[in-house]
Amino acid sequence: MSLERPVAPDPYAFLPAVGSFTVTSTDVTDGAQLPMSAVHDSAGGKNTSPRLTWSGFPEGTRGFVVTCFDPDAPIPGGFWHWIAVNLPASVTELSAGAGADDASLPGDAFHVRNDFTTRAFGGAAPPQGDQPHRYYFVVHAVDVDALEVDENASAAVVSFNLAFHTLARAIITPTYQH
Structure with a gap:
């Protein structure tokens, strides 16, 4: 069954314009199908966050936030898969599996709840037969050492602070599509 609907726009196109830098991964490729390692266990995957490495961020960066968002989920607000907050500016890589609920993030970094309600990475799990979903893995370079949020903040509150x-x-x- 296909949930015929228009493709959602780029969610970051609605936010104030900011600079860009580079993120790469040995586990996922821009525009390509996610590997089963990054698919939720409820959909037959291993539910493991991919390795991400970043460089070229602007001078004045004091920290990072890493997120994963699916704007193509069949709900009005999309679906948050991962929110890792307050990574130190000295960190330029998260290893595969850094999104696990028992993973130790560097410094004072922590996870907030995703839309699966876990404080961890939740892999792709679109409805069977649905259109391909896009998974925006984003590293946000921020101008503060720490966002003023705690582990009980919602993804929406973190996003508001990121703006x-x-x-x-x-x-x-x-x-990803299955």
């Missing part, structure tokens, strides 16, 4: 503190974004957008 005021993001200097630049690095984006890689793989897809």
Whole structure:
């Protein structure tokens, strides 16, 4: 069954313009199908966050936030898969599996709840037969050491704070359909 609907726009096109930098991965490729390692276990995958490495962020960067968002979920607000907050500016890589609920993030970084309601990475799990979904893995370079949020903040509250503190974004957008 296909949920025939228009493709959602780029969610970052609605936010204030900021600079960009580079994010790469040995696990996921921009525009290519996600590997089963990054698919949710409910959909037969391993539910493992991909390795991400970033460079070229602007001078004045004081920290990072890493997110994964699916704007193509069949709900009005899209679906948050991962939110890692307050990564130190000295960190330029998260290893595969850094999104696990028992993973130790560097410094004072922490996860907030995704839309699966876990404080961890939740892999792709679009409805069977739905259109391809895009997964925006984004590294946000921020102008503060720490966003003023705690582990109980929602993805929306983190996003709201990012709108005021993001200097630049690095984006890689793989897809998934099953």
